[in-house]
Amino acid sequence: xxxxxxxTFDLLLALGDDALVMAQRLGGWCTRAPEMEExxxxxxxxxxxxxxxxxxxxxxxxxEGAGRDEDALAFLxxxxxxxxxxxxxxxxxxxxxxxxxxxxxxxxQRLRYARLAGGPDERLAAIAGKAxxxxxxxxDHGAQWTVRLGDGTxxxxxxxxAAVDEVWPYTHELFDDxxxxxxxxxxxxxxxxxxxTLSRPADGWAPRGGRDGxxxxxxxxxxxxxxVLHRAHPGATW
Amino acid sequence: xxxxxTVAAVVDPEIRVLTLxxxxxxxxxxxxxxxxxxxxxxxTYSGCPAMDVIRSDIRSAxxxxxxxxxxxxxxxxxxxxxxxxxxxxxxxxxxxxxxPPRSAARPEGGAGPVRVALSVRCPRCGSPDTQRLSAFGxxxxxxxxxxxxxxxxxxxxxxx
Numbered sequence: 001x002x003x004x005x006x007x008t009f010d011l012l013l014a015l016g017d018d019a020l021v022m023a024q025r026l027g028g029w030c031t032r033a034p035e036m037e038e039x040x041x042x043x044x045x046x047x048x049x050x051x052x053x054x055x056x057x058x059x060x061x062x063x064e065g066a067g068r069d070e071d072a073l074a075f076l077x078x079x080x081x082x083x084x085x086x087x088x089x090x091x092x093x094x095x096x097x098x099x100x101x102x103x104x105x106x107x108x109q110r111l112r113y114a115r116l117a118g119g120p121d122e123r124l125a126a127i128a129g130k131a132x133x134x135x136x137x138x139x140d141h142g143a144q145w146t147v148r149l150g151d152g153t154x155x156x157x158x159x160x161x162a163a164v165d166e167v168w169p170y171t172h173e174l175f176d177d178x179x180x181x182x183x184x185x186x187x188x189x190x191x192x193x194x195x196x197t198l199s200r201p202a203d204g205w206a207p208r209g210g211r212d213g214x215x216x217x218x219x220x221x222x223x224x225x226x227x228v229l230h231r232a233h234p235g236a237t238w
Numbered sequence: 239x240x241x242x243x244t245v246a247a248v249v250d251p252e253i254r255v256l257t258l259x260x261x262x263x264x265x266x267x268x269x270x271x272x273x274x275x276x277x278x279x280x281x282t283y284s285g286c287p288a289m290d291v292i293r294s295d296i297r298s299a300x301x302x303x304x305x306x307x308x309x310x311x312x313x314x315x316x317x318x319x320x321x322x323x324x325x326x327x328x329x330x331x332x333x334x335x336x337x338p339p340r341s342a343a344r345p346e347g348g349a350g351p352v353r354v355a356l357s358v359r360c361p362r363c364g365s366p367d368t369q370r371l372s373a374f375g376x377x378x379x380x381x382x383x384x385x386x387x388x389x390x391x392x393x394x395x396x397x398x
Contacts, residue, residue, distance in 0.1 A: 037382060041374035048378065051285020055314070126315035130284050133317060133398050137373055 007121045009064045016056030017084035023049035024226050048134040055127045075230035079219040086210040087170040089219040096163035103142030107188045108174045110135035111181045143192045150196025165201050172206035241275045242267045244303040251291040252377050255334040262322025265313055274307040280318045283378040320398050337361045342397035358394050360385035
């Protein structure tokens with residue numbers, strides 16, 4: 001830790017929980033994706049997210065100084081103690097919803113990591129400096145599927161548009177900490193939506209609360225599945 | 239063998255044709271006054287699952303060579319890049335049927351879009367008539383391609 005420029009526990013939790021919850025959602029697609037290549041791709045992106053989450057939560061535990069390591073933070077907190085943005089936890093039973101989340105969320109992460117990579121906290125800058133390079137591939141993947149589905153058949157277009165409309169309100173919360181990043185984010189996602197022949201939804205309803213631990217019902221179920229083994233067998237290794 | 243030579247000969251557990259040094263994962267090997275060997279490595283990807291095996295392989299290589307006091311340290315910055323793969327490493331990858339990476343240099347310090355080159359040559363038949371099937375392959379660092387000339391699939395170490 002670099003004293004004097006240490007990042008707060010809350011910010012590290014927000015960053016780490018964003019990555020961890022995304023990893024869990026993406027991992028859930030392995031063996032269920034529309035193509036075998038996609039099983040591999042989504043599992044790879046999940047692994048990148050999990051890698052970043054481990055580094056961020058490990059650092060968060062040290063900053064907190066209460067003896068909690070990455071596992072304690074991941075497996076022994078309730079939904080009210082999680083600080084991820086709501087968008088990460090939203091259910092993605094339709095592949096189009098996953099695609100919209102991937103594009104919107106990873107475009108946000110890439111901008112945030114790019115900024116942190118040049119920040120004063122050296123340890124966080126090192127973590128972000130790695131993650132930002134990986135993020136570029138995640139955004140690219142989300143963008144390619146958005147175009148493929150949006151500019152595909154009438155059916156895939158309708159589902160992709162419905163997915164974009166469904167998750168768009170949740171993108172506002174992403175920029176609560178750094179509102180100035182939203183313009184850059186829009187300049188990433190708007191051309192993709194246009195290229196996919198999709199309408200960019202109007203801004204309006206903007207649900208939030210994730211950063212304060214007020215989550216949708218979906219997070220508790222996600223955590224129950226993720227944490228059950230560790231809670232049933234504390235400290236289990238293999 | 240010196241500790242440096244010992245560690246430099248350890249191969250990557252996932253791509254076993256090249257060494258950790260050729261892959262650019264090995265940062266330094268230092269021997270302290272008390273004989274302790276400190277090895278500094280860097281992960282390719284944040285979530286690279288091979289890191290635990292790499293640490294263990296380094297430790298066992300040094301132990302076998304008679305260096306019992308070993309510390310393996312992970313260093314993230316500067317972030318690993320495929321540009322760190324050595325020339326000999328690139329040749330070994332190509333010989334093993336894995337296309338070596340193109341240049342990873344990007345504008346805006348890595349925040350820009352992923353550059354997709356027009357073509358990657360098939361490492362088997364040399365044809366430039368290839369197609370990327372997925373940016374994500376059998377390990378975190380690989381993309382999946384196919385050759386339209388010889389019809390074989392192949393991996394590429396994707397630029398990072």
